[in-house]
Amino acid sequence: xxxxxxxxxxxxxxxxxxxxxxxxxxxxxxxxxxxxxxxxxxxxxxxxxxxxxxxxxxxxxxxxxxxxxxxxxxxxxxxxxxxxxxxxxxxxxxxxxxxxxxxxxxxxxxxxxxxxxxxxxxxxxxxxxxxxxxxxxxxxxxxxxxxxxxxxxxxxxxxxxxxxxxxxxxxxxxxxxxxxxxxxxxxxxxxxxxxxxxxxxxxxxxxxxxxxxxxxxxxxxxxxxxxxxxxxxxxxxxxxxxxxxxxxxxxxxxxxxxxxxxxxxxxxxxxxxxxxxxxxxxxxxxxxxxxxxxxxxxxxxxxxxxxxxxxxxxxxxxxxxxxxxxxxxxxxxxxxxxxxxxxxxxxxxxxxxxxxxxxxxxxxxxxxxxxxxxxxxxxxxxxxxxxxxxxxxxxxxxxxxxxxxxxxxxxxxxxxxxxxxxxxxxxxxxxxxxxxxxxxxxxxxx
Numbered sequence: 001x002x003x004x005x006x007x008x009x010x011x012x013x014x015x016x017x018x019x020x021x022x023x024x025x026x027x028x029x030x031x032x033x034x035x036x037x038x039x040x041x042x043x044x045x046x047x048x049x050x051x052x053x054x055x056x057x058x059x060x061x062x063x064x065x066x067x068x069x070x071x072x073x074x075x076x077x078x079x080x081x082x083x084x085x086x087x088x089x090x091x092x093x094x095x096x097x098x099x100x101x102x103x104x105x106x107x108x109x110x111x112x113x114x115x116x117x118x119x120x121x122x123x124x125x126x127x128x129x130x131x132x133x134x135x136x137x138x139x140x141x142x143x144x145x146x147x148x149x150x151x152x153x154x155x156x157x158x159x160x161x162x163x164x165x166x167x168x169x170x171x172x173x174x175x176x177x178x179x180x181x182x183x184x185x186x187x188x189x190x191x192x193x194x195x196x197x198x199x200x201x202x203x204x205x206x207x208x209x210x211x212x213x214x215x216x217x218x219x220x221x222x223x224x225x226x227x228x229x230x231x232x233x234x235x236x237x238x239x240x241x242x243x244x245x246x247x248x249x250x251x252x253x254x255x256x257x258x259x260x261x262x263x264x265x266x267x268x269x270x271x272x273x274x275x276x277x278x279x280x281x282x283x284x285x286x287x288x289x290x291x292x293x294x295x296x297x298x299x300x301x302x303x304x305x306x307x308x309x310x311x312x313x314x315x316x317x318x319x320x321x322x323x324x325x326x327x328x329x330x331x332x333x334x335x336x337x338x339x340x341x342x343x344x345x346x347x348x349x350x351x352x353x354x355x356x357x358x359x360x361x362x363x364x365x366x367x368x369x370x371x372x373x374x375x376x377x378x379x380x381x382x383x384x385x386x387x388x389x390x391x392x393x394x395x396x397x398x399x400x401x402x403x404x405x406x407x408x409x410x411x412x413x414x415x416x417x418x419x420x421x422x423x424x425x426x427x428x429x430x431x432x433x434x435x436x437x438x439x440x441x442x443x444x445x446x
Contacts, residue, residue, distance in 0.1 A: 001034040003042065003072075007054045010068060014056065020111040023071050025090055025119060027080055039076035047072050063100040070096035087127045087143060090120050091150070098150045101157035110175045113154060117182055121147055125189070141190040148195070151183040155199070159206060170212050176203075177217045184224040196228045204441035219245045222445060223261065230264060231324045235271040235332065236436045242268055259290060266294050267325045270301055271332050273428025304341025306334060306384065307366040311373060330381055336428055338364065338397055339406045343425045354415040358394045365389060391415070405431045
């Protein structure tokens with residue numbers, strides 16, 4: 001295929017809305033191989049000169065001409081046997097694409113954006129990972145990091161449409177959501193989670209009509225939003241998004257998708273006082289390894305067994321670190337486990353007294369066993385006491401539960417517990433629901 005034939009192909013593609021084929025970065029696309037052969041004698045300036053003669057869009061879209069030039073340079077120079085030598089050409093093409101989107105005719109490029117984003121992000125990840133392995137480095141993603149700046153530019157250029165939020169722009173909205181989800185996933189992958197906040201802010205300000213967004217994309221978006229809040233220790237908000245995803249998952253959704261949501265929903269639920277219905281999950285999943293992990297953990301949680309809970313978390317420490325939940329399971333969850341301990345003590349004893357609580361704590365914390373279990377491995381952060389259990393800890397626990405509205409009672413100077421006649425143990429989730437304000441800018445999602 002000659003350059004002139006290819007430029008005519010682009011002209012035809014503009015008319016038939018098939019630019020995603022004419023500008024496809026897939027090297028197996030029909031025109032790529034013959035075109036590469038015929039471009040070898042063309043310089044960059046010669047290519048641009050021929051493009052300008054073609055007068056695409058009447059010459060009123062210069063950045064589209066630059067996009068076509070970047071594509072032809074990619075086709076001319078890419079090495080089919082070396083991704084490492086070709087990746088920068090692909091990224092340069094995507095850079096031109098992100099700039100070309102700053103035009104009111106950018107709808108012509110939307111499908112190209114979707115297809116090229118998926119492939120180039122994936123290939124950039126492969127190259128960065130390979131070079132990290134070769135050079136013995138960690139968390140070094142120069143190409144992916146640069147791709148995030150281009151993804152953000154593409155997102156902003158698409159969202160600048162003043163008439164975006166109307167039914168006829170449904171496809172454009174889907175590409176906007178696709179870019180948002182991909183960008184946040186990439187930020188999280190390269191450990192730049194805080195940058196997701198910029199994406200969410202840019203989407204929230206649009207106040208999109210969610211009826212114009214597919215349920216699949218809403219689940220994907222709210223899932224990454226939930227992960228963002230989870231990693232910021234906003235457990236209540238994270239649970240709210242994960243639970244919505246789970247509740248709105250189609251009954252025929254692939255099992256891996258449901259498990260991925262549950263992977264985050266279960267621990268975030270425990271951090272806000274929500275225990276899952278294990279019988280329901282077992283009916284859906286059988287004896288899945290995820291349930292095998294959480295079943296004993298939940299039992300310790302309900303029983304108020306902090307030593308048992310901590311021991312199980314320690315065994316799966318690396319798993320919970322990768323999940324971003326370990327700090328929550330070391331700190332936030334303790335007050336809820338001990339609240340359940342005091343509740344269980346109340347039910348067993350038919351009342352509450354300082355001594356009842358002290359004796360229950362002795363069993364729950366097992367100070368000597370906890371010290372022996374964790375001190376030997378230098379895992380001091382799992383321990384609660386440096387010395388033996390004393391009355392100060394019991395008093396601190398009771399006052400903490402009262403201050404957190406998890407126990408309706410008063411503790412007198414003589415250490416008598418005066419219990420409320422109603423609602424002695426408020427539901428933890430209801431307490432958090434009343435006390436934690438969600439971001440009003442995310443209300444469009446509900």
